[in-house]
Amino acid sequence: TQLLEQSPQFLSIQEGENLTVYCNSSSVFSSLQWYRQEPGEGPVLLVTVVTGGEVKKLKRLTFQFGDARKDSSLHITAAQPGDTGLYLCAGEGTGANNLFFGTGTRLTVIP
């Protein structure tokens, strides 16, 4: 099993603040994905990063894949209450096409 540790586990911030969530592993992944999950729903894919050092932007969200493809970060600029949710990173291992999910970061943005 390839472990993905996310930090922080919980984060509560005021609307308009910036934040960064981290996803770390000792394993190398062929790709890494970020999902957002809201209560009572399944995870929804936000982005997939494939190349070491890759940076992708999705409106106010910036995702980066580490150079060694072992870690990733998610930065949110000017957080909005709609950003509230559980953020999950998931690494795709070599071999079978399955994903190993991280422990999750629960974000609450206070209006």
Place this chain on the structure above:
Amino acid sequence: EAGVAQSPRYKIIEKRQSVAFWCNPISGHATLYWYQQILGQGPKLLIQFQNNGVVDDSQLPKDRFSAERLKGVDSTLKIQPAKLEDSAVYLCASSPNPGELFFGEGSRLTVL
């Protein structure tokens, strides 16, 4: 386009009872996954199907869990007998391409 459908949404049973969950993937998606998500944790893969064949079931507790996808479309996940630690959300996902997962809303199981 219809998403991944799961039922039931909620189920409460007593320990040692059995339960079954159903999943209808997005049409045309060959790959189907069952994940277990315990409260406060990320989803853990239980089993992965490619059409009606099992690709990975290494983390499926086979003494009590079973899953099938007989016609390569719908799938069922069964737990018999259930234990307290099986309380979780069971997520089904389907994929048209490697790594591109679409999740259902999940089935929340409470074992008393």
